């Protein structure tokens with residue numbers, strides 16, 4: 280059998296191949312490194328570690344190489360962008376005048392000339408960036424001052440090393456100890472945890488450790504692989520359980536890092552999904568929004584409806600009970616005790632969408648386990664064309680409400696207040 284995901288050797292890119300259903304299995308680093316595709320990838324990446332002025336491959340070519348063998352894109356793995364690939368070290372973009380300074384003979388610091396001595400044209404007064412001045416420096420003394428060459432490609436080897444390290448992490452699929460996955464497949468697309476969170480996944484040594492895995496990113500890839508092969512992937516929570524975790528050594532403090540991260544899904548994507556459409560259709564068909572005295576469906580039936588469509592209990596989504604559902608307005612003067620039940624359902628949809636969105640778009644913090652009365656600490660953040668406040672549209676027609684929410688992304692209160700951009704929108 281051959282489909283369009285296969286290359287001419289009849290092989291899938293790695294990550295696509297390893298995934299069973301939407302959830303990846305754990306693949307050992309040893310198996311990944313033994314794979315032909317990864318060996319070819321290493322061969323193609325190695326020369327790109329060059330720190331030359333212009334990179335040996337364009338950002339697009341780099342992305343193609345990575346995608347060809349792994350099914351992953353560069354932007355899914357690292358936070359640096361095309362700009363950084365071309366100009367790795369902006370401080371060294373141009374030739375500059377540098378000088379040593381008293382008390383630090385090992386480093387060179389950028390300086391500018393502020394005075395040329397007229398009597399002795401070889402003597403200069405220099406100003407460092409912090410404003411301090413060095414008087415009467417001899418410009419012919421190469422041990423004191425010099426022109427430093429531009430090295431815009433400095434540290435490109437580190438970029439490639441980090442990229443390769445992250446590839447191995449992601450291809451490993453899931454924590455060796457628990458059920459947390461580092462990626463999933465959503466509608467056939469690879470959905471990887473954001474690059475900013477990949478550092479919270481650890482390579483944990485299973486045999487004689489020589490180097491920290493994170494320090495191997497500057498080494499030639501084959502050399503780094505010799506260290507990686509002794510490791511397995513662990514999420515930060517499981518990694519910290521190990522007895523010799525660095526923060527435990529000699530401290531005696533039982534601190535545990537919990538990141539509580541989860542995958543994010545856009546509101547628009549949820550609204551367009553078959554599951555959600557089937558849910559709203561059933562709401563309409565069964566006239567759940569009816570404001571009649573008696574509700575069209577009982578509290579228990581509403582609970583069953585949520586369980587059937589989303590495997591969620593009603594009390595995970597809302598903080599009201601059966602009494603409220605039956606008589607939302609018990610004191611209504613005209614006896615319309617069922618008034619506003621339509622708004623209750625729209626508000627339920629609002630909470631449900633937040634919960635289904637899974638995590639903050641910017642920092643990946645998980646919303647799971649948040650009690651319903653704290654959902655107002657989670658915000659729908661408009662991305663474009665704001666017409667109404669997302670919470671206020673709960674009082675409007677559900678069609679208007681949904682079209683407004685579709686313009687939003689879920690954010691935790693911190694990212695919402697500080698306007699933190701999601702990783703795919705950063706410059």
Ligand SMILES: [Zn+2]
Pocket residue numbers: 454455456457458459513514515516517518
């Ligand atoms: Zn784990």
Ligand SMILES: [Zn+2]
Pocket residue numbers: 639640641642643644690691692693694695
């Ligand atoms: Zn956040």
